[in-house]
Amino acid sequence: MARRLIPSLNRVLVEKMVLPSKTASGILLPEKTTNSELNFGKVVAVGPGVHGRNGKLIPVNYKEGDEVLLPQYGGTQRKLGENEFHLFRDEDILGTLHD
Numbered sequence: 001m002a003r004r005l006i007p008s009l010n011r012v013l014v015e016k017m018v019l020p021s022k023t024a025s026g027i028l029l030p031e032k033t034t035n036s037e038l039n040f041g042k043v044v045a046v047g048p049g050v051h052g053r054n055g056k057l058i059p060v061n062y063k064e065g066d067e068v069l070l071p072q073y074g075g076t077q078r079k080l081g082e083n084e085f086h087l088f089r090d091e092d093i094l095g096t097l098h099d
Helices: none
Strands: 011-016 039-046 067-070 076-080 083-089
Touching: 011 067
Parallel strands: none
Antiparallel strands: 011 039, 011 083, 039 067, 076 083
């Protein structure tokens, strides 16, 4: 049975992306280059948003598939099956990454 987690309110489910430790040709990269302080991940699911003081729904700023920059600390870590995910509030995510 496949399970899917849909975040509540303004939460965003992110799968952290890990930098490769080898190049495509098989050259091992030093740990210093792969263990960067920058944390980034891919948005897997988003909640519906929160209601503002006026009662209107404020949607989440991110959508599934966005690559986002994450804070070094924070978020709630969850394991679903073999994969590890992190839940962040919409406002805790630092921004999106674009080419």
